[in-house]
Amino acid sequence: MHKTKELVINTGPLLAMIAGIGEASVIQYALDENIQTVCIDEAMGRRIARLNGLSLTGSIGVLIRAKQEGFAFSMQEAINRMQSHGIYLSQKVIDFALNRVL
Secondary structure (H helix, E strand, O other), X not given: OOOOOOOOOOOOHHHXXXXXXXXXXXXXXXXXXXXXXXXXXXXXXXXXXXXXXOEEEOHHHHHHHHHHOOOOOOHHHHHHHHHHOOOOOOHHHHHHHHHHOO
């Protein structure tokens, strides 16, 4: 049986309030562990990550990298799935993603 380990990240209340608990946890963990690049999609979280000197990618950036590294999937289908789950993507981001993997 595989055991899971719980990871506890202590974020400051101000960071969690401004960025949201998920984004705050990602930012704090990156700072604590000296990780240079984080994956955040939300605008406020991205802004705070930049203010803390972190490099950024988003969900689409991760998908583009996966395609470039040879993972076989349809970018259009991945985008459709994200949108069907309520994730907003601008047409500019969609066009960028589709053009990058052609």
